Amino acid sequence: MPQGKESTSEGSQSFWQRRPRELLLGLSTALLVAAWGWSRHAGPGSLVQGLFLTAILLGGAPMAGEGLRALKGRRVGIDFLMTLGVIGAVILGEWGEAAAVVILFAVAELLEKYSVERTRGAIKALMDLTPPTALVQEKGGYRPVLVKEVPVGARVLVKPGTRVPVDGTVVEGASTLDESSLTGEAQPVEKKVGDVVYAGTMNQQGSLIVEATKRAEETLFAQIVRYVEKAQAQRAPVQRFVDRFAARYTPAVISLALLVAFLPPLFGLPLREWMYRGLVLLVISCPCALVLSTPVAIVSALTAAARQGVLIKGGKYLETAGVVRAVAFDKTGTLTTGRLAVSTLVPFNHWEPQRLLTLAAAVEQHSEHPIAAAVVSRARAEGLTLPPLRDFVALPGRGAQARIDGQTVSVGSPRWFEEQGLLGEGIRQRIRQVASAGHTPLLVGGEGEVWGLLTVADEPRAESASVVQALKRLQVARVVMLTGDDPATAEAVAEKIGVDLTQAALLPTDKVDAVQALQREYAPVLMVGDGVNDAPALAAADVGVAMGAAGTDVALETADVALMADDLTKLPFLLTLSRRTRRLIRQNIVFALVMKFIFLLLTVPGVTTLWMAVGADVGASLLVIFNALRLQSRR
Numbered sequence: 001m002p003q004g005k006e007s008t009s010e011g012s013q014s015f016w017q018r019r020p021r022e023l024l025l026g027l028s029t030a031l032l033v034a035a036w037g038w039s040r041h042a043g044p045g046s047l048v049q050g051l052f053l054t055a056i057l058l059g060g061a062p063m064a065g066e067g068l069r070a071l072k073g074r075r076v077g078i079d080f081l082m083t084l085g086v087i088g089a090v091i092l093g094e095w096g097e098a099a100a101v102v103i104l105f106a107v108a109e110l111l112e113k114y115s116v117e118r119t120r121g122a123i124k125a126l127m128d129l130t131p132p133t134a135l136v137q138e139k140g141g142y143r144p145v146l147v148k149e150v151p152v153g154a155r156v157l158v159k160p161g162t163r164v165p166v167d168g169t170v171v172e173g174a175s176t177l178d179e180s181s182l183t184g185e186a187q188p189v190e191k192k193v194g195d196v197v198y199a200g201t202m203n204q205q206g207s208l209i210v211e212a213t214k215r216a217e218e219t220l221f222a223q224i225v226r227y228v229e230k231a232q233a234q235r236a237p238v239q240r241f242v243d244r245f246a247a248r249y250t251p252a253v254i255s256l257a258l259l260v261a262f263l264p265p266l267f268g269l270p271l272r273e274w275m276y277r278g279l280v281l282l283v284i285s286c287p288c289a290l291v292l293s294t295p296v297a298i299v300s301a302l303t304a305a306a307r308q309g310v311l312i313k314g315g316k317y318l319e320t321a322g323v324v325r326a327v328a329f330d331k332t333g334t335l336t337t338g339r340l341a342v343s344t345l346v347p348f349n350h351w352e353p354q355r356l357l358t359l360a361a362a363v364e365q366h367s368e369h370p371i372a373a374a375v376v377s378r379a380r381a382e383g384l385t386l387p388p389l390r391d392f393v394a395l396p397g398r399g400a401q402a403r404i405d406g407q408t409v410s411v412g413s414p415r416w417f418e419e420q421g422l423l424g425e426g427i428r429q430r431i432r433q434v435a436s437a438g439h440t441p442l443l444v445g446g447e448g449e450v451w452g453l454l455t456v457a458d459e460p461r462a463e464s465a466s467v468v469q470a471l472k473r474l475q476v477a478r479v480v481m482l483t484g485d486d487p488a489t490a491e492a493v494a495e496k497i498g499v500d501l502t503q504a505a506l507l508p509t510d511k512v513d514a515v516q517a518l519q520r521e522y523a524p525v526l527m528v529g530d531g532v533n534d535a536p537a538l539a540a541a542d543v544g545v546a547m548g549a550a551g552t553d554v555a556l557e558t559a560d561v562a563l564m565a566d567d568l569t570k571l572p573f574l575l576t577l578s579r580r581t582r583r584l585i586r587q588n589i590v591f592a593l594v595m596k597f598i599f600l601l602l603t604v605p606g607v608t609t610l611w612m613a614v615g616a617d618v619g620a621s622l623l624v625i626f627n628a629l630r631l632q633s634r635r
């Protein structure tokens with residue numbers, strides 16, 4: 001496996017080869033200490049100067065390199081600023097101070113690098129944990145197999161709304177695929193028998209049988225890398241802020257320092273003294289702590305969240321989560337466990353119960369919906385053999401349909417059958433009866449007729465009611481439930497959970513409308529969901545949250561946050577964490593600014609020395625970093 005290869009090649013390198021910056025910093029610190037020691041012992045001399053100079057050159061190389069690289073890109077960055085400061089100190093003969101600036105700056109840079117690495121590690125580890133399996137065709141059904149163990153030539157069932165697990169060729173079925181993860185092209189691509197499909201692309205409406213043509217190790221790894229890269233790219237807004245800030249601020253500071261250094265001497269004041277003050281100003285005004293203040297807090301919070309199984313795809317969503325004023329929940333699979341069971345089976349007219357269940361289960365075999373699993377497992381329990389099907393289509397929010405033995409069989413919501421004008425008053429009556437008990441009614445039919453009624457039942461998650469309460473305590477103004485289920489069923493469940501408002505019989509696009517309506521009154525809005533039918537609403541919400549384990553790949557892909565452990569109590573945690581992070585960022589910024597300001601004031605009259613300037617800057621950076629790390633300690 002590529003991962004294995006990477007780790008062996010890392011293993012054959014020594015620690016220092018992998019960590020050149022640490023090596024340089026270590027050497028440089030040792031030289032500085034030696035130079036100090038020697039100068040105490042023997043006083044200043046050319047040996048001491050040589051030691052200092054080597055310490056400066058070794059420790060400062062990465063900084064100067066960065067500074068020059070930024071300069072080539074026509075950006076004047078912090079690295080450049082510090083390099084100037086060091087060169088100036090050397091010119092003034094302040095060897096020890098120059099070396100100290102170099103070392104303390106390198107320490108600050110490394111600390112920032114470590115905190116970022118730690119988060120990436122946490123995200124990657126979680127990604128490794130989500131077991132990617134494929135449904136491999138065997139005699140009599142489909143068996144989930146680890147993707148990396150799927151052999152070439154295996155036939156794999158790809159359900160609607162799930163990712164294609166392997167590279168392969170379609171041998172049965174037709175569908176459209178979203179290949180944007182590979183091509184960046186948002187337009188879905190039609191696929192039929194004979195077409196090639198790629199691992200990592202998203203199947204939409206139809207179900208496909210795909211024959212694997214490649215082994216999966218590489219694509220699996222590629223997928224993980226893509227996720228990690230995405231999380232990195234999400235840091236971009238903060239990075240851009242830093243660049244914009246440095247681009248304006250740094251030239252201004254350099255000009256100011258030049259003025260302080262050379263203007264007073266024009267009026268006869270001592271040149272050396274004022275050059276020194278200019279230098280101190282240069283080092284003092286290095287906005288390290290300020291620039292670090294936001295990213296370290298965000299990175300630290302993202303790590304804290306990842307440890308709790310909450311994957312946040314970017315700092316932006318973390319920031320928004322704390323100020324949401326409305327939360328919308330999907331019902332099935334989100335507020336309820338999604339582990340449904342068939343509770344009643346009512347055939348109409350001459351229909352035989354077993355035949356009805358057989359046909360319904362045959363269709364549902366290809367569906368990803370939690371309802372489908374319930375129907376199929378009931379049929380299994382009764383030992384029924386399921387006939388083959390053709391032309392399977394899922395209609396998110398409505399139901400599913402396929403051709404079996406030459407006839408079209410539909411399984412789905414009463415609303416869908418109503419739309420087709422198939423319901424009479426008798427059937428409506430039966431539906432109302434079962435729905436008021438909180439059971440979800442499903443109709444089975446075909447050829448313009450309704451053949452029977454099935455109900456499936458589902459329990460609210462144990463934590464649902466308390467989570468809704470907790471959200472209200474956190475001053476979320478509105479908690480609503482949006483579901484495609486029957487209104488009476490939805491009401492019965494909503495009552496147990498205590499949401500403010502329930503909107504039922506919603507199609508996926510209706511859920512989007514509902515979220516947008518909420519946004520008009522209670523922006524920003526957070527939406528939690530698990531299904532294919534929730535994906536558009538997750539995208540529309542300001543923060544979309546997907547259930548990780550129970551959620552479909554589309555939902556996970558679209559969402560901004562994933563609750564890997566499917567634990568709703570992580571929602572109040574997310575809101576609280578977000579608020580703490582926002583507070584902490586404010587603290588950090590205020591602290592960094594006040595600190596800079598005080599030292600700036602002290603510099604012009606010449607109170608501060610280079611030592612104090614460096615100490616203040618590194619000290620402020622460290623405090624900002626430690627303050628941010630507090631997010632990880634306490635819950």
Ligand code: ADP
Pocket residue numbers: 330331332333364367368369371372395396397398399400411412413414440441442482483484485486506531533
């Ligand atoms: P929710 O919003 O509660 O998660 P959905 O929008 O996924 O529910 O589904 C709405 C309704 O559509 C379901 O209650 C069910 O009646 C019907 N439905 C959707 N998909 C299927 C399916 N595969 N089989 C049977 N019924 C389905």
Ligand code: MG
Pocket residue numbers: 330331332333334529530531534
């Ligand atoms: Mg759902």
